[in-house]
Amino acid sequence: MTQSLQLTVLIPLYNEEESLPELHDWIVRVVTEHRFTYEILFVDDGSTDDSWSVVERLASDNPNVRGIRFNRNYGKTAALQTGFQAVRGQVVITMDADLQDSPDEIPELYRMIVEDKYDLVSGWKQKRYDPITKTLPTKLFNAVSRWISGVPLHDFNCGLKAYKQKVVKTIAPTLYGDMHRNLPIVANWNGFGRIGEKVVQHRARKYGTTKFGLERFVNGFLDVLVIAFVHRFSKRPMHFFGTLGTLSFFIGTVLAAWLIVEKLIHISQGVKFRNATDNPLFYFGLVAIILGVQMFLAGFLGEMLVRQSLNRTGDHLIAERVGFTGAVPV
Structure with missing residues (x-):
């Protein structure tokens, strides 16, 4: 004792x-x-x-x-x-x-x-x-x-x-x-x-x-x-990484949608439109979508690690x- x-x-x-x-x-x-x-x-x-x-x-x-x-x-x-x-x-x-x-x-x-x-x-x-x-x-x-x-x-x-x-x-x-x-x-x-x-x-x-x-x-x-x-x-890594991932993915999706809508409008008006890859917004949107997916994966991995116990003597x-x-x- x-x-x-x-x-x-x-x-x-x-x-x-x-x-x-x-x-x-x-x-x-x-x-x-x-x-x-x-x-x-x-x-x-x-x-x-x-x-x-x-x-x-x-x-x-x-x-x-x-x-x-x-x-x-x-x-x-x-x-x-x-x-x-x-x-x-x-x-x-x-x-x-x-x-x-x-x-x-x-x-x-x-x-x-x-x-x-x-x-x-x-x-x-x-x-x-x-x-x-x-x-x-x-x-x-x-x-x-x-x-x-x-x-x-x-x-x-x-x-x-x-x-x-x-x-x-x-x-x-x-x-x-x-x-x-x-x-x-x-x-x-x-x-x-x-x-x-x-x-x-x-x-x-x-x-x-x-x-x-x-x-x-x-x-x-x-x-x-x-x-x-x-x-x-x-105890809740998805709250952090998931929030950032959602925001990033949303921004990237909006940029991609904007480029698609803009091209369709120009096509309907018969206006010659440059390639989407010539627009810097295309790359910003692509990077934002990729980062969003990676943030989600980081959140899921974090949630899995939280569920593991660590014995340290x-x-x-x-x-x-x-x-x-x-x-x-x-």
């Missing part, structure tokens, strides 16, 4: 061996002062340094520490997804491993979930210690995400977040790609609409360098579009575990 804890601190990591002992000690100090029953779950996303050795050492010294290691680097979304499936705490707090997120925020985040009854609380790094090449794209990404999703957050990509356990267990099977940037949107569209925000401290990186480049903002924007499309049409990602006993809840 899985032990129920008040709190899980979930930390995805990649090549952060220097910061892990300090982060662990800081978290333990905070949760001990507030008398939380807790676990710290490290998910090593295929680190090539000694991060996993550090996690093993921490787990051997502290029975509240558990670890999962991937056999190679799969990305932060995969790390969070696997961690979400393994957490035992009634409140789950995620934070980055680079010491830029402060564990001192944990008690208030926990309180907002338990007492204020939020489903999810997202951190807002109002004051950032990042160069403008990072902060400016972040502001643009957040503005676009707010506009598309309707979720009124200032900082979607902040790694410091708190969730009810039910939220992470529900959304975990739906995550893929780089959706870790859009978890509040995914949660909201899965029916968890009580989403709060808290201004949190952002600290300058103490060790190492960032593992993310500017391409993450492009990928994040595309993922928002994907989530929006999937949310609205994943994530077990194939994992190379080792530490601190797990009995049945593995992943």
Whole structure:
């Protein structure tokens, strides 16, 4: 039987061996002062340094520490997804491993979930210690995400977040790609609409360098579009493709009918009429009809795919575990 804890601190990591002992000690100090029953779950996303050795050492010294290691680097979304499936705490707090997120925020985040009854609380790094090449794209990404999703957050990509356990267990099977940037949107569209925000401290990186480049903002924007499309049409793809296909086919048919009627009128009047292929409208109509048929086929294929179930456990990602006993809840 899985032990129920008040709190899980979930930390995805990649090549952060220097910061892990300090982060662990800081978290333990905070949760001990507030008398939380807790676990710290490290998910090593295929680190090539000694991060996993550090996690093993921490787990051997502290029975509240558990670890999962991937056999190679799969990305932060995969790390969070696997961690979400393994957490035992009634409140789950995620934070980055680079010491830029402060564990001192944990008690208030926990309180907002338990007492204020939020489903999810997202951190807002109002004051950032990042160069403008990072902060400016972040502001643009957040503005676009707010506009598309309707979720009124200032900082979607902040790694410091708190969730009810039910939220992470529900959304975990739906995550893929780089959706870790859009978890509040995914949660909201899965029916968890009580989403709060808290201004949190952002600290300058103490060790190492960032593992993310500017391409993450492009990928994040595309993922928002994907989530929006999937949310609205994943269960009814024919509504999307069928509508576009019908419109395109109708336009093409009207153009074709117009060319036929025009030619018949000229023939009846004895007027010499040029070939239909000499009229640009002929090609527009032909392309519209072909696109309409293709849209219909895409809709039918989508409907067939919707009816197939997808079982995704994530077990194939994992190379080792530490601190797990009995049945593995992943």
